[in-house]
Amino acid sequence: MKVYNFAAGPAMLPVEVMQKAQQEFSAYQDSGSGIMELSHRGKYFKPVIERAVANVRQLMKLDDDQEVIFVQGGASMQFAMIPMNLLNGGTADYVDTGVWSNKAAKEARLFGTVNVAASSRETKYDHIPARSEWKLTPGAAYMHITSNNTIAGTQYQQLPTAPAGVPLIADMSSDIMSRVFDAGKFDLIYAGAQKNLGPSGLALVIIRKSLAERTSDRVPTMLRYSTYIDEGSMFNTPPTFGIYMLALVTDYFIARGGVAALEEVNNAKAAELYDFLDSSSFFKSTVAKADRSRMNVVFRTPTDELDAEFIAEAKNNGLMELKGHRLVGGCRASIYNAMPIEGVRALIEFMKKFETAHK
Numbered sequence: 001m002k003v004y005n006f007a008a009g010p011a012m013l014p015v016e017v018m019q020k021a022q023q024e025f026s027a028y029q030d031s032g033s034g035i036m037e038l039s040h041r042g043k044y045f046k047p048v049i050e051r052a053v054a055n056v057r058q059l060m061k062l063d064d065d066q067e068v069i070f071v072q073g074g075a076s077m078q079f080a081m082i083p084m085n086l087l088n089g090g091t092a093d094y095v096d097t098g099v100w101s102n103k104a105a106k107e108a109r110l111f112g113t114v115n116v117a118a119s120s121r122e123t124k125y126d127h128i129p130a131r132s133e134w135k136l137t138p139g140a141a142y143m144h145i146t147s148n149n150t151i152a153g154t155q156y157q158q159l160p161t162a163p164a165g166v167p168l169i170a171d172m173s174s175d176i177m178s179r180v181f182d183a184g185k186f187d188l189i190y191a192g193a194q195k196n197l198g199p200s201g202l203a204l205v206i207i208r209k210s211l212a213e214r215t216s217d218r219v220p221t222m223l224r225y226s227t228y229i230d231e232g233s234m235f236n237t238p239p240t241f242g243i244y245m246l247a248l249v250t251d252y253f254i255a256r257g258g259v260a261a262l263e264e265v266n267n268a269k270a271a272e273l274y275d276f277l278d279s280s281s282f283f284k285s286t287v288a289k290a291d292r293s294r295m296n297v298v299f300r301t302p303t304d305e306l307d308a309e310f311i312a313e314a315k316n317n318g319l320m321e322l323k324g325h326r327l328v329g330g331c332r333a334s335i336y337n338a339m340p341i342e343g344v345r346a347l348i349e350f351m352k353k354f355e356t357a358h359k
């Protein structure tokens with residue numbers, strides 16, 4: 001039976017990438033060693049990290065002032081590292097569109113004042129508050145958004161801009177490299193790798209050199225952005241496996257035609273699934289139509305019992321990990337870059353059968 005994995009993260013990786021990693025794991029090129037046995041500063045690994053950086057630059061069309069660095073601790077470490085480096089007793093604006101935004105804001109309060117510019121918490125994060133309603137702080141240290149809300153299933157269709165002079169920061173963990181956007185408008189972008197880019201534990205961070213210069217002298221070396229920029233992410237031994245996998249995944253993205261080509265497939269996948277949800281009188285999407293995520297499709301059957309039955313039966317049919325996040329319940333299909341359209345079609349076919357059997 002063909003199995004499709006709809007997990008939210010760690011999530012599916014391209015099969016071709018896993019097969020290549022499997023080969024190179026025990027025998028890397030002509031080194032006589034496996035890739036994980038080789039020095040991070042040696043002649044074999046150095047080109048890997050350089051390729052990872054170059055791939056990110058190419059795929060996201062970064063400008064010269066934007067640095068690509070790799071930091072351990074996933075996206076959650078960035079929740080703390082951002083205010084530790086950039087807030088310094090000031091005020092930052094956070095747009096609260098879900099659990100992850102909320103967690104990011106919580107860490108920032110340790111280093112300064114957080115202004116929650118807007119929040120959809122009262123309606124269980126079922127939409128993204130309209131930009132016209134945000135209450136921003138003049139001269140804020142930065143403005144922070146979460147581009148795709150993995151748990152709630154919402155996504156900015158148009159990415160916002162910040163007021164002039166205010167650095168724009170985005171957590172793009174669950175939609176990075178899934179669509180074309182102008183990365184040059186952002187001063188800091190970060191993403192835990194385990195949704196679209198590779199294994200967990202690694203964060204990709206894209207930061208403007210000029211922004212990293214703000215950090216106070218009191219921030220520890222390992223937690224300063226400038227350390228990663230100055231040392232090429234190798235102040236200490238970097239997470240070599242994560243970086244290696246990210247290089248392979250981004251090679252694969254480039255071979256597929258880059259972000260625009262990925263976006264086209266992602267749009268088609270999401271459109272087919274939402275069209276089915278809209279046509280169904282049994283399954284329904286639970287988020288505002290205008291803000292629907294193309295990465296995490298959250299939906300429900302008529303009852304909690306049927307949700308559970310659906311998830312269990314889907315699993316028996318090779319459609320794995322469709323349970324919604326424990327905080328929202330229901331069902332969720334995560335359809336990141338690595339999910340082929342055939343997986344989405346298999347899911348829709350199964351949903352149709354389940355609907356007919358249970359209506």
Ligand SMILES: *Cc1c(COP(=O)(O)O)cnc(C)c1O
Nearest residue numbers: 074075076100150171173174192
């Ligand atoms: C998964 C996720 C995180 C947390 O990532 P970790 O690597 O587990 O810290 C943060 N933000 C968003 C939007 C996510 O999807």
